[in-house]
Amino acid sequence: MVISLEKPGPDGLNEAVDALREWQSEGVAWQLHPGDLGWFWRSGAEATAAAVRIWRRDGRILAVGLLDGADLLRVTTAPDVRRDEELARRMAEDIVAPERGVLPPGEVSVEAPNDALLHDLLPGHGWHAGEPWTPLRRDLTEPVKDPGLRIETIGPDDCHVWADVMRGAFDGSTFTPEKWRTMATGAPYADSRYLVGYDEQGDAVAAVAVWSAGQGKPGVLEPMGVHRDHRGHGHGRAITFAAAAALRKLGSSSAGVNTPSSNVAAVATYESSGFQRLPEVRDLTRDAS
Structure with a gap:
């Protein structure tokens, strides 16, 4: 045909x-x-x-x-x-x-x-x-260690918090609560979770979205960011642990992420969070x- x-x-x-x-x-x-x-x-x-x-x-x-x-x-x-x-x-x-x-x-x-x-x-x-x-993968067979941050799962009522962290994490980002709500109308939304990490002072310092493809299938992180005012304290590593734990709870067999090889800091963060570096593509x- x-x-x-x-x-x-x-x-x-x-x-x-x-x-x-x-x-x-x-x-x-x-x-x-x-x-x-x-x-x-x-x-x-x-x-x-x-x-x-x-x-x-x-x-x-x-x-x-x-x-x-x-x-x-x-x-x-x-x-x-x-x-x-x-x-x-x-x-x-x-x-x-x-x-x-x-x-x-x-x-x-x-x-x-x-x-x-x-x-x-x-x-x-x-x-x-x-x-x-550089693709990276973390097996989710075993439980994931505690991230060391207070983690909240974000919904429609507090999506502005997630949006604020994302704008603070990525230069030029125009992400808004309205875009979050639009994203929530999509078919993949049911298999996703949106997390925010809070430090000891109660400030929202990091955020991540995770996406499952169903029970026993690989999930992915996209995007993950740390607010520019709160970098250098290990929050990227902590929110990555939280993301892996959320995917495991969703039934994912592994967590994956793909990052430019030139972003050495991001690769190091994922590796320190239990991700294994795969062959470069x-x-x-x-x-x-």
Whole structure:
């Protein structure tokens, strides 16, 4: 059957989320998680749908992509079709041709699982290895140690606290309580938790969102931040312990995170919180012509 490229409407997003949930499993390279769509949902269902691409054959979803910003496509496939030549060639054709509506012309990047055949095909179209990223993973079989901070789970009534910490943690962040409430309307919200850590003075010092993909499947942290006024006290490590504990309570088999390798401090924080560094992965990048 012919492989088709689709841009789902808001009503079709749940199908993409369900496919991503199904594809998550231990030992399988991951690149896109339902939590990634859940975090993007802060911009609304219509904006999320406009950023999603689906490749389908004979009614079955084979691959899902998320245009995360104007110049980055994060994409993954069902595990059994990572080396499917027909799929990889169709995806490569769609990605390199701006008129297909997957990526614009100019300098752009693609994140795909390391074992995907796409990595073998795109360099033939003028692409090259780009920015290195470090995946990290923590097994959740055993209980997680106490974080050493007072941790509160955030809901609609106090989402402004989570939003305030996020704005204080990331330069240029425009996150608001309204965006939190919009995010809470998305399908992945039911499998997520939003945590805030408070220090001994009662100040909200760190925050994290965690996303489960279901019982016995890997979960992810996205995002995690420490307010700039409260750095240097180990709060990043503490909130990461809390995140791992929350995912374990949700039934996740492991906790995962992906961070630029250049962010040495973040990598060190996750490693000190019991995460193991996995082999580095790289974007595929096409320079501006």
